[in-house]
Amino acid sequence: MLSYEQARRTVIEQVAKARRPRATANVSVWDALGFVLAEQVRTDREYPPFDRSTRDGYAVRAADAAPGTALRCAGEIKAGDTVTQPLAAGTCVQIMTGAAVPAGADAVVMIEHTHRDGDMVRFDRVAQPGQNIVARASEAKSGQTILSAGMRLGYAELALAAQVGASQLCCSAKPRVAILSTGDEVVAIDQSPGAFQIRNSNSVSLAAQVRLAGGQPVLLGNAADNVEDLRAKIQCGLQEDVLVLSGGVSMGKYDLVETVLKDLGAEFYFDSVAIRPGKPAVFGKCGDTFVFGLPGNPVSTMVTFELFVAPAVDLLSGAAARDLPLVQAKLGAALNEKQGLTHFLPARVEWRDTTPEVKPLPWQGSGDVATLTRANCFLVIAADRGQVNEGETVPILLRKDMI
Ligand code: AMP
Numbered sequence: 269m270l271s272y273e274q275a276r277r278t279v280i281e282q283v284a285k286a287r288r289p290r291a292t293a294n295v296s297v298w299d300a301l302g303f304v305l306a307e308q309v310r311t312d313r314e315y316p317p318f319d320r321s322t323r324d325g326y327a328v329r330a331a332d333a334a335p336g337t338a339l340r341c342a343g344e345i346k347a348g349d350t351v352t353q354p355l356a357a358g359t360c361v362q363i364m365t366g367a368a369v370p371a372g373a374d375a376v377v378m379i380e381h382t383h384r385d386g387d388m389v390r391f392d393r394v395a396q397p398g399q400n401i402v403a404r405a406s407e408a409k410s411g412q413t414i415l416s417a418g419m420r421l422g423y424a425e426l427a428l429a430a431q432v433g434a435s436q437l438c439c440s441a442k443p444r445v446a447i448l449s450t451g452d453e454v455v456a457i458d459q460s461p462g463a464f465q466i467r468n469s470n471s472v473s474l475a476a477q478v479r480l481a482g483g484q485p486v487l488l489g490n491a492a493d494n495v496e497d498l499r500a501k502i503q504c505g506l507q508e509d510v511l512v513l514s515g516g517v518s519m520g521k522y523d524l525v526e527t528v529l530k531d532l533g534a535e536f537y538f539d540s541v542a543i544r545p546g547k548p549a550v551f552g553k554c555g556d557t558f559v560f561g562l563p564g565n566p567v568s569t570m571v572t573f574e575l576f577v578a579p580a581v582d583l584l585s586g587a588a589a590r591d592l593p594l595v596q597a598k599l600g601a602a603l604n605e606k607q608g609l610t611h612f613l614p615a616r617v618e619w620r621d622t623t624p625e626v627k628p629l630p631w632q633g634s635g636d637v638a639t640l641t642r643a644n645c646f647l648v649i650a651a652d653r654g655q656v657n658e659g660e661t662v663p664i665l666l667r668k669d670m671i
């Protein structure tokens with residue numbers, strides 16, 4: 269049985285191998301958060317376009333502003349002012365943050381380091397040439413590539429695009445991820461379940477996880493635990509880039525997902541992983557569609573999506589697969605888990621000063637979504653660890669929607 273790291277590598281290898289250029293579309297910079305750029309974005313001019321003051325103060329020739337010297341203030345320059353006049357020798361000019369430094373000036377002295385008396389400004393300290401000035405073109409030359417194809421667009425990337433006037437961005441189409449739950453006991457969330465039925469909460473969590481991963485969810489509802497219904501609905505899902513199923517992959521008599529997929533010509537790269545929850549997770553390919561069969565217990569579905577489906581969505585978006593957000597934390601309470609499987613336990617991490625301390629949350633197992641709403645991470649207990657002591661350093665997998 270593969271470890272979760274091996275299973276993840278398998279997903280990344282298989283999806284990377286099959287990756288083809290994706291359709292693209294122009295997306296407004298206002299709407300492009302989470303898209304992946306499909307073109308390069310270049311500057312429209314130099315950045316900054318002029319020598320820019322980074323402080324409120326006085327523009328001077330550094331050599332004129334020795335400590336104890338007073339210079340006549342010849343005027344002021346606000347941010348946005350057109351600056352044509354050079355600084356006259358033996359004078360200074362008041363300048364604001366973001367304003368253009370006049371020709372002839374080579375330093376800005378912070379207002380806090382000066383004393384003003386009428387027109388005269390006295391300087392406290394030595395001024396260094398270049399201080400508090402960002403030189404024209406020092407951030408980027410005109411026509412320089414500042415964002416490249418394959419970059420994920422977060423708020424800083426969008427701001428940079430906006431700075432250079434790229435208000436429409438050519439982005440890869442988001443991968444379409446079909447979501448199909450399975451189970452005779454499952455009803456739609458707007459129906460009232462019978463005494464022994466449950467609402468289809470997995471399709472809701474999966475759609476949210478698909479969106480967070482940068483994909484476009486395509487909702488296929490629920491398939492009953494029979495070959496005919498499963499086959500028809502799986503065939504719909506095979507029209508999309510990825511098909512994610514929940515339930516029907518365990519050892520039960522009515523766990524038919526793999527049988528139906530096999531019948532439709534799927535090849536499988538793994539059909540179990542040494543983890544808890546989530547051991548029966550299945551990954552394969554049917555035609556051009558990558559298929560994930562995730563166990564139906566809600567927390568198993570959530571964990572296995574993060575571990576295995578998210579990197580596939582990254583790659584199909586035209587980006588690199590993001591690393592898992594694993595960090596080290598100090599364990600706040602001793603643990604004892606069965607060896608042989610890597611455990612992912614709902615837990616809460618809190619930062620004391622800068623040291624993360626994590627405590628597992630008591631829970632009822634992989635059906636217990638209520639506990640997960642109090643968790644902001646999963647404690648990761650390696651397969652070869654049974655007893656873990658309080659105070660030990662342990663890896664945690666952050667819930668990226670919560671931290
Ligand atoms: P399975 O993996 O099909 O054996 O299902 C395992 C458990 O997950 C059962 O208790 C199911 O009732 C539950 N389950 C299956 N599908 C869903 C779903 N779509 N939403 C919520 N719970 C589910």
Ligand code: MG
Nearest residue numbers: 450451515516
């Ligand atoms: Mg089932």
